[in-house]
Amino acid sequence: MAQIVIIGAGPAGVSAALYARRGGAEVVVISSGKDTGSLTKAHKIENYYGLAESVSGEELFQRGIEGAKRIGVDFIEDDVVAVTFAEDFHGFQVETKQKNFDAASVILAAGAAHKTLPIPGVREFEGKGVSYCAICDAFFYRQKNVAVIGAGEYALHEVLALLPHAAQVTLLTNGEEPACPFPESVAIRKDKLSAVEGSIRVQQVRFPDGSVLPVDGVFLAMGVAGSTELARKMGVMLEGNAIKVDEHMATNIPGIFAAGDCTSGLRQVAKAVYQGAEAGLAALRFLREKDV
Numbered sequence: 001m002a003q004i005v006i007i008g009a010g011p012a013g014v015s016a017a018l019y020a021r022r023g024g025a026e027v028v029v030i031s032s033g034k035d036t037g038s039l040t041k042a043h044k045i046e047n048y049y050g051l052a053e054s055v056s057g058e059e060l061f062q063r064g065i066e067g068a069k070r071i072g073v074d075f076i077e078d079d080v081v082a083v084t085f086a087e088d089f090h091g092f093q094v095e096t097k098q099k100n101f102d103a104a105s106v107i108l109a110a111g112a113a114h115k116t117l118p119i120p121g122v123r124e125f126e127g128k129g130v131s132y133c134a135i136c137d138a139f140f141y142r143q144k145n146v147a148v149i150g151a152g153e154y155a156l157h158e159v160l161a162l163l164p165h166a167a168q169v170t171l172l173t174n175g176e177e178p179a180c181p182f183p184e185s186v187a188i189r190k191d192k193l194s195a196v197e198g199s200i201r202v203q204q205v206r207f208p209d210g211s212v213l214p215v216d217g218v219f220l221a222m223g224v225a226g227s228t229e230l231a232r233k234m235g236v237m238l239e240g241n242a243i244k245v246d247e248h249m250a251t252n253i254p255g256i257f258a259a260g261d262c263t264s265g266l267r268q269v270a271k272a273v274y275q276g277a278e279a280g281l282a283a284l285r286f287l288r289e290k291d292v
Ligand SMILES: Cc1cc2nc3c(=O)[nH]c(=O)nc-3n(C[C@H](O)[C@H](O)[C@H](O)COP(=O)(O)OP(=O)(O)OC[C@H]3O[C@@H](n4cnc5c(N)ncnc54)[C@H](O)[C@@H]3O)c2cc1C
Pocket: 007, 008, 009, 010, 011, 012, 013, 030, 031, 032, 033, 035, 036, 037, 038, 039, 040, 041, 042, 043, 044, 045, 046, 047, 048, 057, 078, 079, 080, 081, 109, 110, 111, 112, 224, 225, 226, 227, 259, 260, 261, 262, 266, 267, 268, 269, 270, 272
């Protein structure tokens, strides 16, 4: 049976992996080593079934991974930067900074939506010059000046998507050091940011010393790409900041499923485990129906 790629090694991703693997699929779980998710931030978990004594989130996280490895699930530590439709393969490609993975089905389980940059103008100009998806929107910025906010591999991925279209791409690291080499044609400013400004659409970015950088578009790519950023790039439907799923965790794109904190509702381990199980089984059914 073909491969299911799961993005995220938290309770949703690992639960999906257990059900998909036990159903006979080849399963790869890719998870970020930099952002290990919500569970690892929980000091104590004591409201989950079967815990006679409380357990740290970190320990539960590791136990989950060990259990899935025991039944043959492969784990890769890397940041996923995009999921795309495969050209020569009836499925998807999951892109990490190291390599691309073919997948007949993908389960998005990368946790809650990431915080957006808390400065004036970001929320106000979303869709009016503030974008979270370079692949989706680069074409609208032909021969225009754009800025990418971020400093790591995800920001580099967005920069590379914009360079063939934009007149100038500036990387704004918002006080961070660039974490990887960026092309020489990209201007880099490391100052903190204080606002995104404009009238009907974005016109400039302001720095704390009062200086401004005129730009037509601002692309947010801080840290590691979250579930909703990855979903947006594929045209997966969202409801607010959450991925829209049906009762079997299917998104609007056949073969793409989502589970856990990236969908709406309760943000708890129990819900992530249930939805993961449902997504794993639904992905198996999808492969069987496609006969791959
Ligand atoms: C401080 C705190 C305390 C909590 N206490 C409790 C509690 O007591 N009880 C309870 O039930 N719940 C608690 N929760 C909530 C619970 O931790 C979450 O509901 C649960 O972890 C969600 O699971 P998930 O698998 O959807 O996401 P997460 O656990 O967030 O896992 C996300 C996974 O995605 C990976 N990832 C993200 N982006 C990428 C990328 N671009 N590429 C590759 N991998 C990526 C991460 O590395 C991680 O493996 C708490 C949460 C916090 C923050």
